[in-house]
Amino acid sequence: MSSHAGRVAVVTGAGRGIGRAIADALAAAGAATAYLDTEAALAEAAAAAAQERGLTAMARAVDVADEAAVGAAFAAVAAAFGPVDVLVNNAGISPKSGADGRRAEARAVSLGEWQRVLDVNLTGAFLCTRAVLPGMQTLGRGQIVNMASVAGRTYCDIVAVHYAATKAALIGMTKHLAGEQGPYGISVNAIAPGRIDTPLMRGSAPEANEAARLATPLRRLGTPEDVAAACLFLTSPAGAFVTGQVCDVAGGWLLT
Template identity: 35%
Template structure:
């Protein structure tokens, strides 16, 4: 456990399931006070109840990351409940599949609005509270898909995740004067509800292409996020860390044999 996480006020978007839920529950287990943000209050409350049953502290907030007023309200709820905001984990993201040939403008806009514009809105909404913190941290959930790799059907997703890293680098310069750091975790294939929906054949193929021969767990991503949020990482900003079991390393499956 990273000891400096204890007592921090942490807001995690998209934290009712998947990687976001793993981040929220891991922060809470390490003693942070967590604001669970999801599109519906019922979804957020389900994660909050799990945290509370495990002895953690959390509140639920319904907010759409594409709506500035709703994110302002989520930040305000966190400040009211916990006396401030120290860490924003901008995790909310979607990845519906559509080939480039058949993708509609609406499908493109939906993914870019949630994944990229939602990152911008979340950071901007959190900034006033983070400026008052003694340990202002922003952690983005990006991906290896887009910045490093590609996958058919995810051109919009890949563009959004690569875009987050372009945003990250300039944001790090601008936020540095407030002693706020901003970094990104780039997950590979992590077992979540969404990935399980891709089917067992997909999961088996992905595991076969990973040097560690397994898919990751949400706690693997949460551990990296907690490092970036910690006091120990106070001099790290504008950086990324790939958490993928070595997936991006082999030139081909032959290299794995």
């Protein structure tokens, strides 16, 4: 029997990169999976590809920072598949300062850019989490995974201050929710990827990515599938007694 058979999963930022790999893995494991992304075409293409493989999937375009849009999206998923019992808060942005893919120093970050990163990376995860909690509490079960980053655990000169701040905040939110929601049978964990080969990563300066590779004990960049494998474990019966944890998928980058 598939590890996620009978489950209903939502993955945000599922149009490409890590989010798509996670959504694909959940769908392949038997979950009815909703691919959410700000870019409708990407979400629809990803869900269509899953459907062509005989998997249960749907697409929905949504800006996770928009409270009304989030509510409508999760209502649509519940109407199509039933109550959501797996949520992966993966949607995130990491603006860079120029065409060379270098991050801006704090003094050069505008208030508008700061607010947008907080809105998407942190508030978006909160809004999506809040949307699924009533249903999960009624079911008496649920698994939530928040996509953090090694940049939320230590200094990372590839990203800017707003990204690092939101990822650290997601770790704090994860631990709080794990304690708060545990009595309802809901587990909440975070994954902290290192340098993963995604379109977002390729927007950084090439020399920065090479430096990150050399700083990684396994001497390679991670793949979206590496992260998806960790997420699949955390949302499967095998990970049912794991909550409030931060799983580094970073090739030993934080090894001390």
